[in-house]
Amino acid sequence: MSDMALAQAFVDRKQVAFAEAYQRYRDLLYSVARSVSGSAPEAEDCVHDALVRVWSQPNSYRVERGALRAFLVVCVRNEALTQRRNAARHATIEAKTALLDRFERDAFEDVDHVELTRLRSAIAALPADQQKVLELAYFGGLSQSEIASRLDAPLGTIKSRASIALRKLTLAMNRPGND
């Protein structure tokens, strides 16, 4: 089944589409949750809960929303971030995610280095204040208010910097020959 056919079957809520989407993206979704969550069981909960929620709400995905893969990745990542922040409200947890730790130590030995190099050069081209917000948001998984507090900047400024940074990244990553 092509990605487009799978997306349409998912929109049509064919049971086979749910099963196929899980089989196709299970490792990716679990890895995304694992990069945010503190433990394997929490990551497992995040993937399960996000998929159940998406499938239980008939209008949650439609083709205008883009690739099903990207939609599910962001759903699971947001679920993991929410659960991590909820946990942080009740107890002190490790402030740094594994991803931020890897980013700071430049320890991405097990990923696609061509893509990583493209991403690094796109991030490096951003102004320093946008870079920092993007790093804390994506690699650190911090909330808007946490970033504002960390950088001692107004919340509105953080929102603007994050938004502009992601748009610039979109342009840079889609530009041919960016390596």
Add this chain to the structure above:
Amino acid sequence: MNHITEEADLYALGLLEADERAEIDDHVSICDPCARRLARAEATVTTMVDATIALESAPPALDARIARFESRPRSAHPPARRFGWATAVAAAFAISTGILTQQHLALVSAVRTDGNALDALVHSHFVHAQFIAPGGAPIDAKVLYERHGMWYEIVASPGSTAWSETVQRRGAADVVMSNRFVARGDAVFMRFSDPGAVTALELRDGGGHILGVVKPQVARETE
């Protein structure tokens, strides 16, 4: 809700809270330009994911949970007395109303972590009602509500695993739901600016089937 601009980027980057995302989900389900804007932002974040996250195999336990969800009965209602909030099932909460819109509704967080919610509970006259399954039997969940319908708090038995509390408008059917997920043992607290707007509260399972219903008996006179 107006068209989204920078909110799409914040959503994709994971910077928004669950209730803020729910509003956007609601909007992009009916707005093509905003759905496409969000899709672009999500594609970029997924590119970042592809470049920075090494794949790990999903554990067999997750496969088993997903398989249980896939194989759940899709037409039969769960037996009311055996309502155990099984681990494979996320239940959903919906509010049926004649006039309620997202703007009338302010979701506050779980009552135990929200001072305003606790304050409302302490200073209000409230009543409570058990959720009743379609077959007529009570289930292990209850709603406390201010007698004029200004707020509602959903609580479930300590044995409950998890449920997704949802408030979303369904076309013209005037059912408003959100998609915030509630952790084990939490309660859900909702505040309304429109007293009496809620005509029924429903708990639904992951397949959308009604597990229990409460029709609040709201006082009409002012205190």
